[in-house]
Amino acid sequence: MSLLAPERGAAGSVLSFPPVPSDPGFGVYLHWPFCAAKCPYCDFNSHVRRAPVDQARFAAAFEREIAESARDTAGFTVTSIFLGGGTPSLMEPATVARLLDAVSANWTVTENAEVTLEANPSSVEADRFRGYRAAGVNRVSLGVQALNDPDLRLLGRLHDVDTALHAIGLAREIFPRLSFDLIYARPNQSVEAWEAELSRAIDLAADHLSLYQLTIEEGTPFFALRKAGKLKVPDGELSADLYEATQQLTRARGLPAYEVSNHAVPGAESRHNLTYWRYGYYAGIGPGAHGRLPSRDGGRRAVANEKLPETWLKMVESWDRGSVEDELLSREEEADELMLMGLRLTEGIDVARWSRLSGRSIDADVEADLTAHGMVERVGPGRIRATPAGMLVLDAVVADLA
Numbered sequence: 001m002s003l004l005a006p007e008r009g010a011a012g013s014v015l016s017f018p019p020v021p022s023d024p025g026f027g028v029y030l031h032w033p034f035c036a037a038k039c040p041y042c043d044f045n046s047h048v049r050r051a052p053v054d055q056a057r058f059a060a061a062f063e064r065e066i067a068e069s070a071r072d073t074a075g076f077t078v079t080s081i082f083l084g085g086g087t088p089s090l091m092e093p094a095t096v097a098r099l100l101d102a103v104s105a106n107w108t109v110t111e112n113a114e115v116t117l118e119a120n121p122s123s124v125e126a127d128r129f130r131g132y133r134a135a136g137v138n139r140v141s142l143g144v145q146a147l148n149d150p151d152l153r154l155l156g157r158l159h160d161v162d163t164a165l166h167a168i169g170l171a172r173e174i175f176p177r178l179s180f181d182l183i184y185a186r187p188n189q190s191v192e193a194w195e196a197e198l199s200r201a202i203d204l205a206a207d208h209l210s211l212y213q214l215t216i217e218e219g220t221p222f223f224a225l226r227k228a229g230k231l232k233v234p235d236g237e238l239s240a241d242l243y244e245a246t247q248q249l250t251r252a253r254g255l256p257a258y259e260v261s262n263h264a265v266p267g268a269e270s271r272h273n274l275t276y277w278r279y280g281y282y283a284g285i286g287p288g289a290h291g292r293l294p295s296r297d298g299g300r301r302a303v304a305n306e307k308l309p310e311t312w313l314k315m316v317e318s319w320d321r322g323s324v325e326d327e328l329l330s331r332e333e334e335a336d337e338l339m340l341m342g343l344r345l346t347e348g349i350d351v352a353r354w355s356r357l358s359g360r361s362i363d364a365d366v367e368a369d370l371t372a373h374g375m376v377e378r379v380g381p382g383r384i385r386a387t388p389a390g391m392l393v394l395d396a397v398v399a400d401l402a
């Protein structure tokens with residue numbers, strides 16, 4: 001049975017998903033753009049600085065941009081906050097506290113809001129973790145990436161396995177919720193080796209795992225190495241086998257996929273990321289952050305900030321905001337985004353919502369063709385989703401369907 005197929009009860013009936021909330025929530029994303037070193041595969045907006053970063057000055061700029069963004073979303077209630085990067089665990093707890101206090105001072109935040117901080121094992125200290133917890137962080141997402149030292153070195157990571165295990169142990173002690181990231185489809189990785197590593201990761205009792213295939217992005221050192229024939233990554237067939245092994249093992253161990261790369265004990269899904277994938281609104285604060293904010297006419301604006309930290313800082317100090325793009329999306333663009341994000345989820349998308357935005361119905365012939373090829377399927381009343389095979393070629397499925 002395909003692992004992402006709907007489960008069947010004893011009598012063969014299709015079990016329904018947990019109800020998908022009608023309100024996808026409102027998230028605030030805070031981007032801390034600094035790292036201790038640049039990993040050779042990374043194309044995120046992350047920067048290494050030789051001199052210490054003036055955290056107080058950056059925190060003041062975050063406070064100003066938070067206040068400005070809150071004016072755009074008056075009346076919204078924050079359901080999740082995510083401190084991402086970069087490496088947010090390079091922030092002093094006092095800096096994190098200032099940022100979280102500013103969010104609470106400018107919006108209403110739900111009592112049970114999920115507050116996640118991304119941390120690198122090498123920048124973890126117990127005092128700092130306790131400080132983050134005291135500041136209001138209730139979920140930590142650790143960038144473990146691999147559980148073997150040669151691969152950690154290959155990935156350019158600054159930690160080794162022992163350091164990662166120490167960080168995981170501390171995080172479990174201090175935070176109610178823990179996720180960690182692993183990268184697979186690494187050079188020379190076999191399915192058996194990955195299964196053993198993933199099984200060990202699951203034993204470490206995180207309630208959530210983000211499992212990403214290594215992708216080689218243009219402009220990175222890994223891209224140049226592969227072009228020069230010095231880096232060989234798994235081909236399409238092996239990658240598909242690794243993906244399938246990932247789905248099987250996580251499902252068998254109680255952390256099924258709920259998104260292409262994300263797996264959780266049911267109920268421990270990342271609420272913040274679900275807001276993105278369910279196409280809710282979110283504010284992006286900090287250098288290079290993106291947001292989707294409401295427009296005055298009930299539409300949606302796509303907002304993107306200046307990426308270079310020091311330029312963003314000066315912009316915010318001058319004008320309270322560091323955005324370089326602020327574009328009103330057409331209804332058709334909104335519908336495309338909703339489908340692109342929503343088909344990443346095993347719960348799929350609400351077809352009626354998509355139709356309201358796009359002003360049309362899903363083309364029955366296209367859907368029938370994709371269904372016949374095993375790429376999409378209907379699930380529950382009014383929802384459509386990608387099958388496991390469709391997930392592997394999601395961009396093409398979305399292009400056909402939308």
Ligand code: SF4
Binds near residue numbers: 035042043085
């Ligand atoms: S720690 Fe993360 S954000 Fe920083 S360079 Fe490495 S992959 Fe990129």
